[in-house]
Amino acid sequence: MPAPVRVLSLAGATVQVFAEVPLACRAVADRIAQVTRSALDTRGRAILGLATGSTPIPVYARLIELHRAGELSFANVTTYNLDEYYPISPLDSNSYRSFMYKHLFGQIDLPPNRAHLLDGSIPEAFAAEQAAAYDRWIAADGGLDLQLLGLGRNGHIGFNEPSDLPVAEALALGTRLTHLDPITRADAAKDFGGEDKVIPRALTLGVAPILAARTILIAAFGPNKADAVARSLTGPTTARVPGSLLQTVPGKVTWYLDEASAKGL
Numbered sequence: 668m669p670a671p672v673r674v675l676s677l678a679g680a681t682v683q684v685f686a687e688v689p690l691a692c693r694a695v696a697d698r699i700a701q702v703t704r705s706a707l708d709t710r711g712r713a714i715l716g717l718a719t720g721s722t723p724i725p726v727y728a729r730l731i732e733l734h735r736a737g738e739l740s741f742a743n744v745t746t747y748n749l750d751e752y753y754p755i756s757p758l759d760s761n762s763y764r765s766f767m768y769k770h771l772f773g774q775i776d777l778p779p780n781r782a783h784l785l786d787g788s789i790p791e792a793f794a795a796e797q798a799a800a801y802d803r804w805i806a807a808d809g810g811l812d813l814q815l816l817g818l819g820r821n822g823h824i825g826f827n828e829p830s831d832l833p834v835a836e837a838l839a840l841g842t843r844l845t846h847l848d849p850i851t852r853a854d855a856a857k858d859f860g861g862e863d864k865v866i867p868r869a870l871t872l873g874v875a876p877i878l879a880a881r882t883i884l885i886a887a888f889g890p891n892k893a894d895a896v897a898r899s900l901t902g903p904t905t906a907r908v909p910g911s912l913l914q915t916v917p918g919k920v921t922w923y924l925d926e927a928s929a930k931g932l
């Protein structure tokens with residue numbers, strides 16, 4: 668596993684700062700492999716919470732490498748993805764289902780019926796029911812062994828966007844249909860060919876099921892993330908910065924940063 672250049676202990680989390688992003692991504696992938704193997708050894712299965720965005724792409728590339736080398740099998744793994752645009756067809760190239768198939772699922776031995784994503788094509792009348800069912804399925808599977816997260820430039824985790832909710836209410840948020848924050852829409856503009864074309868709503872795993880994962884890995888790289896990283900790790904716990912809600916689960920969060928994203932620490 669690649670070694671960080673610095674390790675900090677902040678807000679109940681371990682913060683690993685790497686000299687280069689590819690090394691950090693490799694460390695994230697190796698940790699996912701480690702947690703997966705250990706869950707497979709002890710319980711015969713592993714339940715992983717996965718994320719999309721540009722950050723995890725090299726992480727998934729490394730997991731595919733490990734799989735091809737015969738060092739990691741997903742045959743007894745179950746996955747739950749963090750979020751999905753709404754409404755969107757699963758076949759749309761911007762859907763997170765397409766993303767996951769392209770960057771991971773199509774290249775590993777994960778059984779297709781154990782790769783769960785929130786369905787962006789469900790009728791709106793059933794969206795709340797689907798979201799509640801998703802939380803129940805995760806619980807019925809014994810909870811997430813690991814949740815992989817990226818961090819939005821506005822501090823979001825999944826599509827849990829900044830809000831004025833009291834902390835207790837933010838912590839209790841379940842999986843649901845939600846609206847994208849203007850900063851999130853601006854960041855997604857490149858994928859949709861313009862900010863006005865970004866799908867304005869999304870389904871997201873809630874804050875509560877994210878925080879319930881036994882291990883949480885969060886990766887954020889580059890200067891654009893420095894402010895959100897600093898506010899998540901050195902600011903107050905507030906729903907204005909969803910990443911700061913990770914401070915409420917000390918001992919199970921590891922941050923993977925590069926020098927640029929760690930600049931404000």
Ligand code: GLP
Pocket residue numbers: 718719720721722723749750816817818819820824825826851
């Ligand atoms: C997206 C996703 C998040 C992701 C974040 C950062 O909108 N919904 O789950 O972590 O924004 O994305 P990136 O890794 O591309 O910076």
